[in-house]
Amino acid sequence: MPQAQRSVKLKCAKLGYQYVVNHFLTCLLLPIMAMVFVQAIQLGPEEISNHYTKTVCSSFVVILVSILYFMSRPRGVYLVDYACYKPPLSLRVPFSIFMEHSRIILSSEPKSVEFQLKILERSGLGEDTCLPPAIHCIPPAPSLDTAREEAEMVIFSVMDSLFKKTEVKPKDIDFLIVNCSLFSPTPSLSAMVVNKYKMRDNIKSYNLSGMGCSAGLISIDLARDLLQVHPKSIAVVVSTEIITPNYYRGKDRSMLLPNCLFRMGGAAILLSNKWWADQRRAKYKLLHTVRTHKGSNDKSYNCVFETEDSEGKTGISLSKDLMAIAGEALKSNITSLGPLVLPPSEQLLFLLSLIGRKVFNSKLKPYIPDFKQAFEHFCIHAGGRAVIDELQKNLQLSAEHVEASRMTLHRFGNTSSSSLWYELSYIEAKGRMKKGDTIWQIAFGSGFKCNSAVWKCNKTIKTPSDGPWSDCIHKYPVYIPEIVKL
Secondary structure (H helix, E strand, C coil), X not given: CHHXXXXXXXXXXXXXXXXXXXXXXXXXXXXXXHHHHHHHHCXXXXXXXXXXXXHHHHHHHHHHHXXXXXXXCCCCEEEEEEEECCCCHHHECCHHHHHHHHHHHCCCCHHHHHHHHHHHHHCCCCCCCECCHHHHCCCCCCCHHHHHHHHHHHHHHHHHHHHHHHCCCHHXXXXXXXXXXXXXXXXXHHHHHHHHHCCCCCCEEEEECXXXXXXXXXXXXXXXXXXXXXXCCEEEEEEECCCHHHCCCCCCXXXXXXXXXXXXXXXXXXXXXXXXXXXXXXXXXXXXXXXEECCCCHHHHHXXXXXXXXXXXXXXXXXXXXXXXHHHHHHHHHHHHHHHHCCHHHHHHHHHHHHHHHHCCCCCCCCCCCHHHCCCEEEECCCCHHHHHHHHHHCCCCCCCCHHHHHHHHHHCECHXXXXXXXXXXXXHCCCCCCCCEEEEEEEECCCEEEEEEEEECCCCCCCCCCCCCCCHHHCCCCCCCCCCC
């Protein structure tokens, strides 16, 4: 009982501290306004006239400064709507089929098969993740044609869905940005989209490749920059990863890991700066984007690397230092993000902690800001179970905060840069997104990069009747054991 009472007192003290610091200006202005009001009552007619003239002049200056401020501030960028790809059930890869194919393809390498089995048991993936048609063949039959077919299947599907949702015509699009890290054909994927939908001749299109799982937020950042320069414009961002040409068929363990985690997926997002036309119907407003690049460090640069094994087979090699490098990138990113989003109470505690470590004792444990004070929802890149576990621990998040990430990994696997949009769709499907809520999207990618985007919900989102979760949201959340015995 004494411990419980002490815990309650500490919580009350913390809440009181947060309220006073976060509302410091309000607490300061109220008594000042009361004093001004009392003095105004005691003034005579002549003094009131003099004060009236001064007030009018002051008001004119304030109005002029306000007009100049609103004219010079960056344009608002709104997310009107988005669409996620939902693979057909015929492309499902249950554990039994995945392992059967592995045993046949790697029949001479039983240790590599056993390694994949252990990874799959601990992966956090479920039985409904999907791989493209070419990977279902025994042995897999990737080619340039089958890779293009997968790209068309995914990208055209999400584009069709996006145009249907938003009622925007392809010729209305001013900017098109397509990101796909490992498949970069000629003509580009962005050119493929322009050709399919017969977009305008003067459309400005961009094709980003080689930027890893965080490329989706890089595309959002690029779209934001373009929309803040060009008024009355619309941008479409397409994020995907084409699996077909990148399925590793060798025996190197560091390169077999992506085979167990990466699955089909894609998303298309429509952004606009037309506040008079799209502000009301838009789902979200973009508040901040923060990008961190650790490529100057050799270990960071090499930790996710496309290379050839000893037999000349191409694959993606993942370093054992990946999680440590991701942690360092995260620290740098939240150091830049914190001042933009954290309430004054958390910023003050962080500052005092920093001063204490610098001045008094460098071994003092640094204060980790409580980002739950700044965000209602967290969309953490579903790169793997270890990634989600590490961020939940470091940011002191609850199980509900990382639920969207874990369930996305379970249902769809690691869909690379598009995973953040499946997570946002999960939160909406659960009916949890309310007007005024803030969302933190955070992703990691090769290079090594850590990128963040912060959104504010424009309106309470009704539970959608369609989307990637429409036929299974009632089953989630599900319990995911530490090890699934296969």
